[in-house]
Amino acid sequence: FMQKGLDAQTKKELEEEEKKVINDEHWYLDVPVKKAKESFIVEERSFVVCEELLYGRMSFNGFNPEIEKLMIQMNSKNKKEEIEVDDKMEADVSDAEMARRYETLVGTVGKKFMRRRDQRVLMDEENCENIEIRPSKKAKKKFLKPRD
Amino acid sequence: MAAGCGVAAEECVGQVVLPGDVLCLPTHPDEDGERLRLGASPAPPTRLLCGPGLRRCDAGLLVTKCGLLRHRQAGGGAYWVDSQQKRYVPIKGDHAIGIVTAKAGDVFKLDVGGSEQASLSYLAFEGATKRNRPNVQVGEHIYGQFVVANKDMEPEMVCIDSSGRSSGMGIIGQDGFLFKVSLGLIRKLLAPKSEIIQELSQLYPFEMVLGMNGRIWVKARTVQQTLIIVNILEACEYMTAEQRKQAFAKLSGN
Numbered sequence: 001f002m003q004k005g006l007d008a009q010t011k012k013e014l015e016e017e018e019k020k021v022i023n024d025e026h027w028y029l030d031v032p033v034k035k036a037k038e039s040f041i042v043e044e045r046s047f048v049v050c051e052e053l054l055y056g057r058m059s060f061n062g063f064n065p066e067i068e069k070l071m072i073q074m075n076s077k078n079k080k081e082e083i084e085v086d087d088k089m090e091a092d093v094s095d096a097e098m099a100r101r102y103e104t105l106v107g108t109v110g111k112k113f114m115r116r117r118d119q120r121v122l123m124d125e126e127n128c129e130n131i132e133i134r135p136s137k138k139a140k141k142k143f144l145k146p147r148d
Numbered sequence: 149m150a151a152g153c154g155v156a157a158e159e160c161v162g163q164v165v166l167p168g169d170v171l172c173l174p175t176h177p178d179e180d181g182e183r184l185r186l187g188a189s190p191a192p193p194t195r196l197l198c199g200p201g202l203r204r205c206d207a208g209l210l211v212t213k214c215g216l217l218r219h220r221q222a223g224g225g226a227y228w229v230d231s232q233q234k235r236y237v238p239i240k241g242d243h244a245i246g247i248v249t250a251k252a253g254d255v256f257k258l259d260v261g262g263s264e265q266a267s268l269s270y271l272a273f274e275g276a277t278k279r280n281r282p283n284v285q286v287g288e289h290i291y292g293q294f295v296v297a298n299k300d301m302e303p304e305m306v307c308i309d310s311s312g313r314s315s316g317m318g319i320i321g322q323d324g325f326l327f328k329v330s331l332g333l334i335r336k337l338l339a340p341k342s343e344i345i346q347e348l349s350q351l352y353p354f355e356m357v358l359g360m361n362g363r364i365w366v367k368a369r370t371v372q373q374t375l376i377i378v379n380i381l382e383a384c385e386y387m388t389a390e391q392r393k394q395a396f397a398k399l400s401g402n
Contacts, residue, residue, distance in 0.1 A: 041173075041209075043198045046239045048360070050199035050220065050228045053338035056243045056360070057291065057316040058345070061353030063368070070316045 157209060157227055161219040165211045165229060172208035199228025233331045236261045236361035238297035243317070245326070245359030246290050246305060256284060258292075261328070261361045264302050268292060272306035274314035282319070289320040289365060291357055320357055324367035325374050331362050333385045344384050347396050348377065 055074040059067035154170030201213035215231030246258030354368035
């Protein structure tokens with residue numbers, strides 16, 4: 001639909017007309033939008049949650065030791081409401097060590113992918129740390145006006 | 149809805165309610181000042197649980213089953229209707245005992261006492277893979293929980309929890325006795341401090357599996373002990389506390 005040579009204004013007018021046509025054709029609800037009512041009521045169909053029922057498998061006096069262990073585990077979970085703290089996953093490498101290694105790593109791997117020119121500069125930097133050859137090397141060669 | 153606002157929910161706790169009763173909740177943030185009763189709870193409840201037998205409606209809670217209204221204050225407060233029922237309706241998250249009736253390809257059909265049979269996939273056991281299938285025969289008892297249970301679909305059960313461990317679910321072993329009681333008794337037995345369970349545990353060493361569908365499986369050292377426990381549990385429903393204590397005293401005396 002983009003026609004060359006149309007002014008920006010005419011384009012806008014045409015677009016607006018199109019939108020109007022589309023809006024009139026679209027159906028919409030005339031009913032005023034009801035604000036969602038306070039939803040602090042939660043519907044629950046199970047008795048287990050309401051009455052805080054225990055776990056269904058039970059064993060007494062050592063008849064089935066595994067189930068007795070399970071009973072303790074499940075029922076304490078019910079009462080204490082264990083919040084699983086998975087914020088800090090056990091890391092193989094600690095944070096401090098990771099930072100240290102990363103520092104050195106970035107330099108070494110980065111060097112591999114540097115261009116020849118930069119490599120030379122780097123080597124000179126490393127060799128002549130005390131002598132300040134850097135400014136003269138890096139300084140752009142100014143245009144030297146030829147002497148008459 | 150001809151009924152007006154109805155009665156306050158707090159007043160009906162412990163009383164009989166009938167379907168159609170409307171219970172309004174005391175502290176509404178949107179209500180006018182006259183409605184606010186700052187007696188028990190000064191702040192509006194953060195999360196109110198509307199349990200079985202109740203439904204949310206405009207004015208508050210609508211009762212759908214007849215029974216006693218119960219209330220629990222802990223954890224934001226919960227209201228529910230304590231009603232008596234023999235027929236089980238599968239509910240998601242409930243643990244139940246099912247009996248295998250058929251093996252249809254990769255799926256077992258279980259009878260859980262509801263209107264439809266539940267399905268249980270063979271992969272829904274701990275450590276089950278396509279090559280390592282669980283050894284389940286027709287007629288075995290299985291303890292599992294519902295993952296899908298609504299009125300539109302066939303209920304589905306699994307024998308593992310969300311982390312993939314069985315945590316006590318699966319095939320219930322050999323021997324033992326399976327019988328059916330009403331759902332109300334199951335809830336009484338599973339209550340946190342159930343006297344019946346405490347008294348029973350002092351009798352003999354035994355093992356018990358309670359399904360929310362009204363089925364109980366009991367196993368004790370000898371057949372006689374098993375049958376005694378079964379008879380006590382069945383009779384508990386209609387005995388008062390004193391009669392029960394008398395029965396226990398007779399048994400432990402023997």
